[in-house]
Amino acid sequence: MRAIGFLSFYDRFATAPMLVLLAEEEGVSLDGAVQLVTSYVLLYALGQPVWGLLADRLGRLRVLRLALVGTLLGSAASVAAPGFAALLVIRAITGLFVGSLFPSMLTIVGDSYTGAARAREISGLQTFTALGTTAATLAAGGLAAWLDWRVVFALTAAGAALSLVLLRRVRLPVVKGARREVRSAFAAWPVWTYVLGLLEGAILLGILTYIVPALERDGLSAALAGAVGATYGAGIIGGAYLARQVVARIGRTVMIAIGSSTLFVAFLLASLSQGVTALTATSVLIGTSNAFLHSSLQGWATDVAPGARATTVSLFVASVFLGSSAATGLTAGLTRNGYGSVFTATCVATVVLAVLAVGSHVLWSRRRTD
Numbered sequence: 105m106r107a108i109g110f111l112s113f114y115d116r117f118a119t120a121p122m123l124v125l126l127a128e129e130e131g132v133s134l135d136g137a138v139q140l141v142t143s144y145v146l147l148y149a150l151g152q153p154v155w156g157l158l159a160d161r162l163g164r165l166r167v168l169r170l171a172l173v174g175t176l177l178g179s180a181a182s183v184a185a186p187g188f189a190a191l192l193v194i195r196a197i198t199g200l201f202v203g204s205l206f207p208s209m210l211t212i213v214g215d216s217y218t219g220a221a222r223a224r225e226i227s228g229l230q231t232f233t234a235l236g237t238t239a240a241t242l243a244a245g246g247l248a249a250w251l252d253w254r255v256v257f258a259l260t261a262a263g264a265a266l267s268l269v270l271l272r273r274v275r276l277p278v279v280k281g282a283r284r285e286v287r288s289a290f291a292a293w294p295v296w297t298y299v300l301g302l303l304e305g306a307i308l309l310g311i312l313t314y315i316v317p318a319l320e321r322d323g324l325s326a327a328l329a330g331a332v333g334a335t336y337g338a339g340i341i342g343g344a345y346l347a348r349q350v351v352a353r354i355g356r357t358v359m360i361a362i363g364s365s366t367l368f369v370a371f372l373l374a375s376l377s378q379g380v381t382a383l384t385a386t387s388v389l390i391g392t393s394n395a396f397l398h399s400s401l402q403g404w405a406t407d408v409a410p411g412a413r414a415t416t417v418s419l420f421v422a423s424v425f426l427g428s429s430a431a432t433g434l435t436a437g438l439t440r441n442g443y444g445s446v447f448t449a450t451c452v453a454t455v456v457l458a459v460l461a462v463g464s465h466v467l468w469s470r471r472r473t474d
Contacts, residue, residue: 105209106232107270108172111263112205113236115175118260119144119195121245121330122253129253130188139192144199149425155204156418159211160286164414168208169271172264174201179261183254206233207421211414214406220352222406223359226399227344227351234344234391238337241330285411293468294409294416298423300401300464303457305424308367308394310431311450312336315387318378318443332384339391347395356400357465363397364458371454374447397461398424404465 119126119140127137159167178198185191213225244256288294315336319329351359370389373382405420406413435446 105212106229107263108168108205108267109209109229110232110236110239111175111260111267112202112209113233114240114263115179115198115202115257115260116144116148117237117240118244118256121241122248122256125245125248126188126253130191132188136188140195143192143196145425145429147196147200148203149422149429151200151203152207152418152422152425153415154418155207156211156289156415157286159204159208159414159418160289160412164208164212164215165271165274167204167414168212169268171201171204171208172268172271174198175205176261176264176268178202179257179264182257183261207414207418210402210406210417210421214403214410214413214417223351223356223399223403224348226403226406227347227395230395230399231341231344234337234340237340238334241334241337285409286415287412288409289412289415289419291409294405294412294419296464297401297405297408297416298419300457300461301405301420301423302427302430303453303460304398304401305427306431307371307427307450307453307457308390308398309424309428311371311435311446312387312390313428313432314435314439314443314446315374315383315390317439318374319380319383321442322378324380332380332387335384335387336391336394339388340394341391342388343392343395344399346392347399356403357462357469359396359400360461360465361458363393363395363400364454364461367393367397368451368454368458371447371450375444375451378443378447401461404468408468 123137123140126140127133130137155167155171175198178194178201181194182191182198185194209229210226213222213229217225247253247255247259316329316333319332324332347359354362366389370386370393373389374386376382402417402420405417409416435449438446
């Protein structure tokens with residue numbers, strides 16, 4: 105299961121490091137090459153609710169296998185694409201199928217574990233997704249330059265094929281009543297988690313996008329700036345390890361508080377200085393916050409509507425993506441004179457997120473106990 109999480113994030117982040125090379129080899133502008141990422145992410149996000157509904161109605165493994173088959177065929181077709189136009193369409197369709205993999209993993213964790221054990225498994229899954237992100241960020245560009253960009257997509261195809269083989273003997277718990285309770289994904293508490301997902305996605309992932317450009321603005325090379333950005337993955341891995349050690353003792357509400365506080369400190373440092381040291385610390389702390397805050401909100405999403413767990417998780421993931429895209433789009437015009445004002449405003453938004461997330465989780469926990 106964790107290997108599939110690695111695979112999904114590897115493929116999701118593998119194209120960006122190859123954009124310059126792809127543009128040169130395929131004879132298109134860099135703006136045109138960027139559409140490979142844009143179209144992929146668009147279908148990745150839009151497919152989330154559909155996959156969730158299908159998983160609640162048809163079963164987790166059936167949908168997971170379908171998504172892996174689509175990932176395998178899409179990646180193989182990417183290798184054989186006869187031109188850029190075909191590659192653009194194929195990568196978008198591949199993104200649709202890859203988009204089902206991570207929410208499926210979260211749903212399966214939610215079905216199979218409870219309490220602190222579930223939180224530990226989500227942290228373990230996050231570690232592997234961070235490894236996938238880091239591997240793609242650091243290795244995809246090199247593989248494309250030294251060998252061929254098709255090798256990067258061929259590795260995804262091989263990983264999907266291996267996953268399908270390993271899934272042959274997997275059996276999952278039966279979730280009773282899921283078919284009758286899909287509407288529960290649209291009740292008040294699930295919808296509230298989607299709102300929190302929008303806000304968290306905007307802060308944590310949307311503004312994270314500016315770390316590397318802020319470093320490049322101050323004269324750092326693209327390679328070094330990218331390496332600093334990759335420390336985000338190291339923060340997730342280290343934070344996930346810490347989270348697994350303490351979650352059983354402190355509980356999810358305190359995890360959310362710690363994650364929110366860490367995120368505030370991260371952007372406070374970035375607002376004070378956009379130097380290498382400050383932004384490296386910011387990147388690491390955002391990754392650490394991800395392991396505490398994001399994993400806790402994900403865990404909450406698996407709890408809040410058990411009868412429609414796959415739908416709820418998929419809508420939560422979609423809301424995080426939407427928040428990320430919205431934040432980047434709304435703040436892009438504010439970065440013309442630097443990134444300090446954006447990081448400062450994000451500090452304020454983080455306080456709002458902390459109050460809303462911690463307060464509402466306390467209320468939900470009390471009502472659930474009652």
